[in-house]
Amino acid sequence: MEKGGVIVPESVLKKQKRSEEWALVKKQEIESAKKKKTEQRKLIYNKAKQYSKEYEQQETELIQLKREARLKGGFYVNPEPKLLFLIRIRGINAMHPQTKKILQLLRLRQIFNGVFLKVNKATLNMLHRVEPYVTYGYPNLKSVKELIYKRGYGKVNKQRIALTDNSIIEQVLGKHGIICMEDLVHEIMTVGPHFKEANNFIWPFQLKAPLGGLKKKRNHYVEGGDAGNREDYINELIRRMN
Amino acid sequence: MCLGGCIFAPTKIWRRWHKVVNVTQKRHAVVSAIAASAVPSLVLARGQRIKEVPELSLVVSDSAEAIEKTNVAIKTLKQIGAYPDAQKAKDNVAIRPGKSKMWNHRYVSRKGPLIVYGTEGAKLVKAFRNIPGVELAPGGHLGRFIVWTKSAFKKLDEVYGTFDKPSKKKKGYVLPRAKMVNADLARIINSDEVRSVVKPIKKEIKKAPLKKNPLKNLNVMLKLNPYAKAARRMALLAEARRVKAKQEKLDKKRKQITK
Numbered sequence: 204m205e206k207g208g209v210i211v212p213e214s215v216l217k218k219q220k221r222s223e224e225w226a227l228v229k230k231q232e233i234e235s236a237k238k239k240k241t242e243q244r245k246l247i248y249n250k251a252k253q254y255s256k257e258y259e260q261q262e263t264e265l266i267q268l269k270r271e272a273r274l275k276g277g278f279y280v281n282p283e284p285k286l287l288f289l290i291r292i293r294g295i296n297a298m299h300p301q302t303k304k305i306l307q308l309l310r311l312r313q314i315f316n317g318v319f320l321k322v323n324k325a326t327l328n329m330l331h332r333v334e335p336y337v338t339y340g341y342p343n344l345k346s347v348k349e350l351i352y353k354r355g356y357g358k359v360n361k362q363r364i365a366l367t368d369n370s371i372i373e374q375v376l377g378k379h380g381i382i383c384m385e386d387l388v389h390e391i392m393t394v395g396p397h398f399k400e401a402n403n404f405i406w407p408f409q410l411k412a413p414l415g416g417l418k419k420k421r422n423h424y425v426e427g428g429d430a431g432n433r434e435d436y437i438n439e440l441i442r443r444m445n
Numbered sequence: 446m447c448l449g450g451c452i453f454a455p456t457k458i459w460r461r462w463h464k465v466v467n468v469t470q471k472r473h474a475v476v477s478a479i480a481a482s483a484v485p486s487l488v489l490a491r492g493q494r495i496k497e498v499p500e501l502s503l504v505v506s507d508s509a510e511a512i513e514k515t516n517v518a519i520k521t522l523k524q525i526g527a528y529p530d531a532q533k534a535k536d537n538v539a540i541r542p543g544k545s546k547m548w549n550h551r552y553v554s555r556k557g558p559l560i561v562y563g564t565e566g567a568k569l570v571k572a573f574r575n576i577p578g579v580e581l582a583p584g585g586h587l588g589r590f591i592v593w594t595k596s597a598f599k600k601l602d603e604v605y606g607t608f609d610k611p612s613k614k615k616k617g618y619v620l621p622r623a624k625m626v627n628a629d630l631a632r633i634i635n636s637d638e639v640r641s642v643v644k645p646i647k648k649e650i651k652k653a654p655l656k657k658n659p660l661k662n663l664n665v666m667l668k669l670n671p672y673a674k675a676a677r678r679m680a681l682l683a684e685a686r687r688v689k690a691k692q693e694k695l696d697k698k699r700k701q702i703t704k
Contacts, residue, residue, distance in 0.1 A: 244671050251672030352659045352669070365656035369669055384659075384669040 243382065247369065251385040258344055258392075284341040285394040287320040288350075288437055290410065290444070292420050292429055293336045305333050310407045315444065317350070317408040319391055321398055334423070335430050340437025347392050349445055351384065356406040363406045375404055410444040496529070 265281070272279035291311040298306075309329065310318050320326055320339070330339065342350075355366040359375055366372065369383040379397040381387055390401040422428020424436075433440070522528045659666035666673045 248671045248675075251670050252675070255672070255676055349660060352666070365653070366669070367654050367656050367665070385672070 243369075243373075247383040247385065250383065254385055254389045257389075283322070285322050286342060286347075286392065287322055287326075287330075287339050288317060288342040288346065288441065289320055289330075289337050289339040290315060290317045290437075290440070291336060292338050292417070298336075302333050302336065305329050306336060309333070309337075311337065312407070313409070315410045315412055317410050317441075317444075319347075319402050319405070321394055321402070330432075334432075335421075338424065338429050338431060338433055338437065338440065340433045340440075341435055342441065343435075343438050344388075344392055346438045346441045346445075348388055350408055350441065351388055351391070351405070353445055354408045354410065355384075355387075357404050358406050372404075376401060410441075413440060413443040415443055 269279045289309060289311060291306065291314055294314050295303075295312075306312070309320070310316070319342070320330075330337070351366070356363045357366050357371055357375060358364075359371060364371055366384065372384065372387055373382040376382070376387070376397070379400055381390055381397065381401055387401055387405075389395070390397055391405075395401075417429045419428040420430065423431045424433040425431070519528070657665045659669055663674075663677075
């Protein structure tokens with residue numbers, strides 16, 4: 204089998220050549236990736252700085268406007284909140300099929316699951332139907348930040364992947380200009396143009412049962428219970444459940 | 446006490462003894478068997494003693510067809526190395542275990558080489574007949590050790606056709622096409638054609654990192670938000686400033702009172 208004797212070394216040579224080429228390509232790739240990464244970091248830094256300025260500005264503006272109004276003897280009405288945070292309070296047994304469906308649509312399939320929600324007529328009507336099963340309110344910046352940083356998981360390829368790196372966010376939401384955690388927080392907080400995609404990317408939060416307990420699940424918040432709209436006091440609940 | 450009744454499921458003579466097999470299937474079977482006889486591993490697996498045989502598609506010149514006497518036949522077998530196989534058959538005559546003994550299947554023996562001859566009416570039929578185990582062209586396991594005469598080998602082509610030409614002898618029968626034309630997988634994978642197009646092996650399989658809480662772990666926080674360090678520093682400084690300012694304010698107020 205003389206032919207066999209010739210072929211083997213030749214194929215070894217070819218393999219060597221191929222491995223070299225691959226190694227070269229890989230090295231180039233790593234270098235360019237590194238460069239890109241440092242650029243990105245700078246970009247993210249600046250963005251985060253800009254956002255934090257923005258948030259502070261918003262707060263101080265609000266306070267200013269209120270003071271002005273009080274000075275003039277009038278009132279400054281807060282703009283209606285655009286963002287809600289929903290938490291499912293009740294379990295899954297014995298539910299009317301239509302409310303069950305609505306909770307599914309809201310991605311609240313488990314007790315103590317939480318989601319962000321944009322406020323509009325459609326969602327408000329949905330909320331009205333499921334009020335006895337959820338509690339909701341207007342989250343503040345600290346709530347949004349802590350939820351996303353501590354319990355944020357993203358939907359990557361239909362899988363629930365932990366947000367351990369900005370590249371995960373960039374991979375999915377890069378095309379909407381959201382490339383890091385701060386971008387994500389900003390989009391949610393200010394209900395930006397890509398709120399839908401950003402919110403859908405975030406897997407529903409799996410919160411722990413509230414430390415200190417709930418008052419009374421069966422009643423509405425207004426009656427001394429827990430269900431329904433509790434406006435700003437949702438933040439206090441989030442602190443206990445995060 | 447004798448109970449009445451009859452035997453359960455008596456064996457009937459109208460049992461379907463003869464089964465119909467499609468002609469094409471039958472032909473495929475024979476063709477596969479012949480192909481298998483050329484593969485040493487299959488023949489060995491069947492238990493034939495072929496260690497001394499020079500080559501596996503064992504073809505012998507047509508003069509073998511002229512053999513008339515049995516002892517000449519045995520000599521030729523020895524010369525071509527087929528004898529050990531025939532000997533094995535001779536040695537292994539045994540009484541069959543089980544009840545078939547009673548029904549005329551008393552002796553069992555192994556099968557030796559199969560002699561396939563070309564022209565009809567060759568004398569070798571009679572010569573080889575008496576050697577135990579030697580048989581002239583049955584079913585069972587693939588990989589019978591076959592001794593071909595030259596003309597028989599040549600006739601194969603005619604009888605069964607090749608992959609391209611339909612057979613001359615059997616109407617419209619084309620050899621069954623193999624599923625894989627080149628069945629040597631290792632060779633294919635290592636071949637140049639495949640290797641040059643294949644992507645490099647992914648050696649680093651990324652494992653999902655354990656999620657650490659960025660609110661507690663500063664390094665992880667920095668990974669996600671590089672501004673966090675500056676923000677935290679500023680917050681600390683601002684806090685320190687505030688505390689100091691408050692202290693000063695209080696001091697001023699309190700000093701006045703003590704005065």
